[in-house]
Amino acid sequence: MAAPRHVYLIDGSGFIFRAYHALPPMNRADGTPTNAVYGFTSMLIKLIEETGADHVAVIFDKGRRSFRNDIYPDYKAQRPDAPEDLVPQFPLIREAVRAFNVACVEMEGFEADDLIATYARQATEAGAEVTIVSSDKDLMQLVSDKVGMVDMMKNRSIDAAAVVEKFGVPPDRVIDVQALAGDSVDNVPGVPGIGIKTAAKLIEEYGDLETLLERAHEIKQPKRRQSLIEFAEQARVSRQLVTLRDDVAVPIPLTDFAVQKPERETVLGFLEAQAFSSLLAKITARLDADSPQAARAPVEAAYQTVADLDTLDRWIAEAEEAGVVAVDTETDRLDARGAGLVGVSLATAPGRACYIPLAHRAPAGKQQGALFDGPAEAAAERLPGQLDPAQALARLRPLLADPGVLKVGHNIKYDLHVLAGAGRRLTDDGPLTVSPLDDTMVLSYVLDGTAHGHGMDELAELHLAHKTIPFSQVCGKGKSQISFAEVPLDQATAYAAEDADITLRLYQLLRGRLRAEKMTAVHETLDRPLVGVLTEMEAAGIRVDAAVLKDLSGDFARRMADLESHIHELAGREFNLASPKQLGEVLFDEMGLKGGKKSSKTGAWGTGAEVLETLAAEGHDLPARVLDWRQLAKLKSTYTDALAAAIDPGTGRVHTTFSMTVTSTGRLSSSDPNLQNIPIRTEEGRKIRQAFVASPGHRLISADYSQIELRILAHVAQVEGLKQAFADMRDIHAITAAKVFGKQPDEVDSGLRRQAKAINFGIIYGISAFGLAAQLGIDRGAAKRFIDDYFEAFPEILAYMETTKAFARKRGYVRTPFGRKCMTPGISEKNPNLRGFAERAAINAPIQGGAADIIKRAMIALPGALVEHGLKTRSLLQVHDELVLEAPEDEVDAASEVIRATMEQAASLDVPLIAEVGVGASWASAH
DNA sequence: ATCATCACG
DNA sequence: GACGTACGTGATGATA
Known part of the structure; x- marks a missing residue:
């Protein structure tokens, strides 16, 4: 048998727990939970197929007690029992290991980590390279130039540098740091008041734990000195607990880990029994490809x-x-x-x-016989x-x-x-x-x-x-x-x-x-029929007047030049205005303006619009001018210049590409160029829309859904107050203001309405007090009270949010009212920040995605409806809640009516759908 | 290739 | 009790 060259040691127990928590629940037909089995099996396949491992073993913990409990009875004493839907998965995972013909080791009295340490030592002594498959920090002490670690779930490798990042010391000092800092999860006591940061500092200064404890009296901070002296023995015990044994009398020799081909029937039988259809297909194909039969008939x-x-x-x-x-x-x-x-x-x-x-x-x-370079065509x-x-x-x-x-x-x-x-x-x-x-x-x-x-x-x-x-x-x-x-x-x-x-x-x-x-309806009624519709729209393109863009571009360029020289004067030197880095240095280092913040990632000053606006409001001229310059620079580079270059000389029109398979919610996206983000919010930007024009003898029609996302919210969450307001065709933000602020509708002024509008938007985004506060420029306490009052006025919304989150946690996705699945990665994250993100996205997805489904239905229905009325009007663009069409002049009125009716009848919700239609020679005047 | 910025719904 | 966040996209220029 060949000597091991590359040995993979898989921390089975660690992986099981992570797979269990990372993956949404899955069940076999008989109800047996299988998510951890699935995660484990995929990992195993990936490892066997993608690595150059010649020796592989999976190491498991056996039993709850180990020799460490004899040293310190409370070690890992507070570990909760495994979740009940994980327990039945343990034997299945051992079965998976056997099915793939991979070695499997466990040993009474020792933890998996000790066995891994032992095998790692044996392998390196035999001259092999070792990769430990785990993300357990307790194994980081083993990392060396011969022993690497890889976290399969995060797809990253953990080298000495990563260990230093985690513990502040290289691998060979990790146990000293762990001994001092202790570990509340494993119940390693350590020294009270010392965490990883402090421990790393101390070890770096004194070299190792024993030296530190001997010289503890030299430490300046009285409390820390006292602690180290008093708990010296506890630290020594802790060090014993965290030190992995690499001399275990292992039950299986390393040479038995040599990779062996699995039995076809055993593997396929196992995968079939678990109903892992995708893995089954993958493995079947792989086995077929490897079989001699396949080799004969490539x-x-x-x-x-x-x-x-x-x-x-x-x-x-x-x-x-x-x-x-x-x-x-x-x-x-x-x-x-x-x-x-x-x-x-x-x-x-x-x-x-x-x-x-x-x-x-x-x-x-490369033309044959050519003795000289002819013109390109000749080639x-x-x-x-x-x-x-x-x-x-x-x-x-x-x-x-x-x-x-x-x-x-x-x-x-x-x-x-x-x-x-x-x-x-x-x-x-x-x-x-x-x-x-x-x-x-x-x-x-x-x-x-x-x-x-x-x-x-x-x-x-x-x-x-x-x-x-x-x-x-x-x-x-x-x-x-x-x-x-x-x-x-x-x-x-x-x-x-x-x-x-x-x-x-x-x-x-x-x-x-x-x-x-259960995706047939979505595919057959929404996405599949949309393919042809989008092809037509892309082919149609939209006429763009290059002359209008050119004039705008010249105007922007002149004004930018004026602003630029003025700004350089104010700064006292020339610099690249387009460089946030240089701008930050001018504003905060040289001019000494206050209120700047350095980003934690790159250490560069933040110079976003919000920062500059605050400075401008304090009366500083330079940031105000930069804001003006930035607006013009954006409009010129991204719009006037880029759009002019995108005009197809053959058609005189701009043809975007719509992507159907990009977004997490079912929306479309538009690129090359993106025609879904043409400016509209500022006067200056709106001018760009004057360049989007109808063909001669035609008009552009713009039709957009009014408040479609709030209507979907009212429908999916069955919000009585909102449903009533929409049924009565009331001003929804004013009604919201009245209900939230406890006023009569006629008492709502524009300020209250504005605040209510912000809350309504926030709700759709999966509101947080922080976000609302930032939006309204109020403090978080006030924002929190607004939200509480809102939920009191519309209690169904809170219930909707909770059920949506619970659904996502259980299934790993949410569904729009039309059945589209939207994935919710991160919904079971431990980190509350990341989980919060996922939860808000999960709340938003059915609403945003539901709106996307509805406009898709309208887009699919429109061509037929228009033809049926003998109209030549055709769709050009979709901008999420808006459709832009082009109509021969003489059919504008008839087409407008067909469009409005088709859009409003695209779905029947518990609230009416309203489409507003505008007509004009340009997109600016049609909107 | 990634970041910061900013355009849209 | 602190953490640090509104949801979804794509294009640009600077910078590494």
Whole structure:
């Protein structure tokens, strides 16, 4: 047997407790809780697969007593019993270890930590490297250049530097610090009044515990000196308690830890019994990949490069036969709308896929027989072995449009743009239409929310245990990146066909989860039909008047220059106004202004708008001017200049990309450029909206939901007072003010209304007294009283908040009124600060997400409703509670009415939905 | 790549 | 009793 080179020692007991607390409750069909088993098993798989360990063992505690109780009877005496839904998981976890054929050690009278210390010593003496898998601070004393620690749950490694950070001393002095500081959790007494900080300081000064205790009389602080003298013996006992034994007569030799392949049936049987379907899929795929059978029939053998029409027709016939086909397009650029089609891949069954290269060319500068560098075009020589793009697309067109064949893509919006463009450019029959369709990226998001990313590579790894060929492997990266068009056909097929193959396999897997996880309705009625709607909106774009932007940009630039010279004069020197660091130094170091705060992270002065506003209010001119400059700089760089550059020269319009799989609440996001954050709150900023204009002969229509989030709150929390106010079409903030401040509605002035409005917003955000106080500029006591009065006026809201939090704690997610899952990571955090964050997010998610669901329903219903009324009006943008549309002048009134009605009827809640519609030549005048 | 800042709902 | 927070995004320029 080979000598150990890298030994992994897993602190089993420690891991179980952390997995139990970190993961939301899970149960088998028979009710047995399994969350800790799941966490443990995933960790074990990850460890076996991803590390170079040749020896692995899991070490457990056995029994509650150890030799330490003989030294000090109270050691770990106050440990509470394990939670009752954890107890039945202990035997399952040992079963998991056995199923994976991993060594497992426990020993009466010793803690797991002692066994780990012993094996670590033996391994290093045998010349091996050791990794301890644990986050237990008591094991940190073992860290050395040969022994590392890794925290699998936080995915970080703990080296000597991390130990110094934790204990203030290197690993070999940790026990001295622990002996002094004691540990209330383990009931190690230590020396009263000395914590880790002080202990580290003392040990650093005196070298070690014994020296310190001998020279305790030298200590200056009388109390500390007294303590150290009086409790010297207690410190020595504590040191014994925290010192790990590395000389235990272990029951299993280190050599028995050698990694062994698990028995297929045993592992699969175990995973199946626990109903760990995702792990089961992963392990099955891994075992299949490793089996000799798979080696004889490599998956690539089924990937075919299509070079003639007969072969293409056979693939199309196969897709027709299957009724489902995964489709992926390859392009010469990343940007979907301008990109040229380079090839198409299809998959008809798992492992069975093809690539149809259409526009590959010889790499630039590598043309054969070229004796001189010709112009770039000369290099763009079409490679042989490719179908004529127009001909191939003509064959594909009926398949893509066939109502009997489902086309599945991964982020299919991208492929739809590419195919539309290719159809328009390369054929006489116009854009290629794709229907019906589904999208594995969207499916993954509907099922798992933000629990993980939704890129194909990540999903293939997660669900299929398959590492895809990285794009960078075929195209390179950075400066030397080449276009996919320059990738040789064999490599292109390996990459592209794999993408289609993976897409199809993911589709089958994810599709199958919808029903069981009760997500079918959300997927089928909200997200899946929205894909096509968003594609249309992105393709439509919105007209932006470059001349307006240019004028604004010039105006902003002039005013910024004036402000800049004035500010430099006030500062007495020139500096980069755009640098918060330099500004902070000018304001607080050089000018000596008071009230600055250094950030704890970087030690830089904070110069945010709030800080500058306070200084400006105190009468300082410089910060006031900086605020003006900042506003203009923001508008110029982010909006006037960037938007002008984003105008597509082909359409004269700006085309954003909407993402459906980004947010934790179900909202969309917009990027490249972001058209969901165009300024409106200030007069100066609003001018930008004048540049967003309707096409000639058209008008922009802006329709936004009024108070949609408060209405959803009234509905989900069944708040009688709010429901009544909305039913009566009253001013909701004024009514809130009346109820909270105990006035008649006609006694509410604008100040009270403003405060009530802030409270209403706060409630939606999962209010805290601190946040409300900051918002209103009042003290926390007053804010607290407002909140109490609010909950008294609307008691159902408090109940809603509590039930929502409890639901999230139990399940790890919350649901919107339409069934969408929103993940709530951190909801069971021990740190009250982090937990608070998660709780507020959990309270907000059903409200924000419910509003997102409603506007999605309206967006899906709108195209049909407009067509039904014979209207050509089309949607352009969505800004969370607002839709922007473009209507021919002569149908503006009719369209406005259809839009209003469609939005208001998009959902039927216990409160009415109200949409307000405006019309104008520009977005500024329509809003 | 990360931070600080600030635009939106 | 202190901690330190309003919810959700994306783009920019500076800086490491």
